Amino acid sequence: GDPDPVLRCIVSGFFANAAKFHSTGAYRTIRDDHELHIHPTSVLYAEKPPRWVVYNEVIQTAKYYMRDVTAVESAWLLELAPHFYQQGTVRNRHKAQTVP
Numbered sequence: 001g002d003p004d005p006v007l008r009c010i011v012s013g014f015f016a017n018a019a020k021f022h023s024t025g026a027y028r029t030i031r032d033d034h035e036l037h038i039h040p041t042s043v044l045y046a047e048k049p050p051r052w053v054v055y056n057e058v059i060q061t062a063k064y065y066m067r068d069v070t071a072v073e074s075a076w077l078l079e080l081a082p083h084f085y086q087q088g089t090v091r092n093r094h095k096a097q098t099v100p
Contacts, residue, residue: 008080011072014054015081019066020074021049027066030077030085039065052077 019027019036027036027049036058038045044053056068077085 007070007072008076010070011054011076012080014056014070015077015084017055017066018072018077019053019055021051021053025049027053035064036066037063038069039067042067042069044069044071 018030022028050071052074053069055066
């Protein structure tokens with residue numbers, strides 16, 4: 001079947017834990033611009049990195065790793081959490097970030 005309804009449900013619960021793939025090869029959190037990596041035990045680790053992900057938790061070893069990671073569409077973040085994200089910019093204490 002179509003996985004989108006389940007993925008949208010995950011986004012509606014984990015919208016605050018979103019990250020975008022950065023040109024450096026790492027992910028950056030949307031709200032605070034923290035650098036994150038997909039955990040080596042994830043099935044996504046060996047795949048082409050999805051542009052947008054949400055995650056359940058971050059663990060710290062040599063790097064900060066996301067666990068329980070799911071690829072998502074950026075439009076779902078805007079649609080399902082408009083109170084948290086705005087089209088064009090996301091505001092935080094430090095700076096505004098573009099969200100396509």
